[in-house]
Amino acid sequence: DQQVKQNSPSLSVQEGRISILNCDYTNSMFDYFLWYKKYPAEGPTFLISISSIKDKNEDGRFTVFLNKSAKHLSLHIVPSQPGDSAVYFCAASGGVSTDKYIFGTGTRLKVLA
């Protein structure tokens, strides 16, 4: 049972436009969410996080939105750059296993120059 879902395996966006990556979760006990970016042959690197007490967190070109009632979060990248091309994972923690992160399956973003 996939508790964290990224239903779009891939996404292509034109350089300069907005990239929106989506993530849905089923466990209402999750209270902390993260996004990671992964380049080929490298480990994932932390991008941005959000706690369930907030509905938005912004860091430069990256903004994460959290809709608790819909159990949905999204990552917006504006403007998108070719260097943003990578696989993006969302992850959630909280509930019984507070130290365990549950990851989505990832979305491969391709930013076209």
Added chain:
Amino acid sequence: KAGVTQTPRYLIKTRGQQVTLSCSPISGHRSVSWYQQTPGQGLQFLFEYFSETQRNKGNFPGRFSGRQFSNSRSEMNVSTLELGDSALYLCASSLAGHQETQYFGPGTRLLVL
């Protein structure tokens, strides 16, 4: 500060063999988590160690085991390898584990023939 290192980076084994992977966390980090990444399943949590004790365990069979040493270095062992164990194995370290940014190593790519 040196990042998380994993050895070896690539490994080829045959079914039935066993394998040991090593992870050295960032200096000062006491929590080490292991993940398996496969194309279809994304990143799946294996287990987490903190101060030489396993704190959390994912839904993997007992063939997967690990340990952590007093210097926080961690090893993961997989016995009686199966073809389905072919994956990228990532370890991540953090200061204390809970709701902390995890820093990932580059991973060990294991191929089971």
